[in-house]
Amino acid sequence: MTQFAKGATIRRDAGLYGFERALARQGLTPVAGVDEAGRGACAGPLVAAAVVLDRPIPGIADSKLLTEARREKCFDLIMKRATDVSVVIVSAPDCDQMGMHVANISALRRALARLAVRPGYVLTDGFPVDGLGVPGLAVWKGDRVAASIAAASIVAKVTRDRIMVQLHEEYPAYDFATHKGYCTSLHQEKLDEHGPCPEHRRRYVNVRAAMEGAVREQ
Incomplete structure (x- = not known):
């Protein structure tokens, strides 16, 4: 530039x-x-x-x-x-x-x-x-x-x-229409409850933590 x-x-x-x-x-x-x-x-x-x-x-x-x-x-x-x-x-x-x-x-x-x-x-x-x-x-x-x-x-x-x-409409459990995928408390609550979906970015710490939590609960 x-x-x-x-x-x-x-x-x-x-x-x-x-x-x-x-x-x-x-x-x-x-x-x-x-x-x-x-x-x-x-x-x-x-x-x-x-x-x-x-x-x-x-x-x-x-x-x-x-x-x-x-x-x-x-x-x-x-x-x-x-x-x-x-x-x-x-x-x-x-x-x-x-x-x-x-x-x-x-x-x-x-x-x-x-x-x-x-x-x-x-x-x-x-x-x-x-x-x-x-x-x-x-x-x-x-x-x-x-x-x-x-x-x-x-x-x-x-x-x-x-x-x-x-x-x-495809993933209603996460309420994407409200928070648009940003890291809000509502989104984190849904993420912790359901684990990540294919639209979540795996490089993010909170998404990885939710993935690990979902695995431990299985």
């Missing part, structure tokens, strides 16, 4: 589209934002998204700051109005096989590669992602300060939440 474009500056009051406007002034367009959802969950897939915006989309913000209903509305607007959107889904077994960091970096790269529009610059949330093939910048809390990253966070979050609701 490179540093931010030389000569480009972001004012503190530039707003959510400040990065995109500054890069456009430098001719570094289109700008793609990439982000993921589910990295910290102990069940379900990891989902990465890449989004290219060419115009403001009302209401978008960090997906974690929006209500579920608002995320769904923003998701629909992004899918209709964004220049390009791509999504990559990494299954729980694949996350176990690769390890979460490798799975995460790989998913972000693949999401960017699947865009039909080749970006001139890439903004990532929090940490740098090498090997993207274009210049880019890791933005601290990027989903709160850069519109394209915020849009990617919404697409990834809504896509993953919908998957977890579907998995709830």
Whole structure:
């Protein structure tokens, strides 16, 4: 990843589209934002998204700051109005096989590669992602300060939440529709009671402990 474009500056009051406007002034367009959802969950897939915006989309913000209903509305607007959107889904077994960091970096790269529009610059949330093939910048809390990253966070979050609701129908004992596979007290209670299902990530300590407990009880 490179540093931010030389000569480009972001004012503190530039707003959510400040990065995109500054890069456009430098001719570094289109700008793609990439982000993921589910990295910290102990069940379900990891989902990465890449989004290219060419115009403001009302209401978008960090997906974690929006209500579920608002995320769904923003998701629909992004899918209709964004220049390009791509999504990559990494299954729980694949996350176990690769390890979460490798799975995460790989998913972000693949999401960017699947865009039909080749970006001139890439903004990532929090940490740098090498090997993207274009210049880019890791933005601290990027989903709160850069519109394209915020849009990617919404697409990834809504896509993953919908998957977890579907998995709830397949594995109702774990109540995936409520906690979406994250390590909540409710999820841990269900995990300890029933042991892990195929959607649980075996690399996680709490999942391994539940597996061992289920074996001892047999």
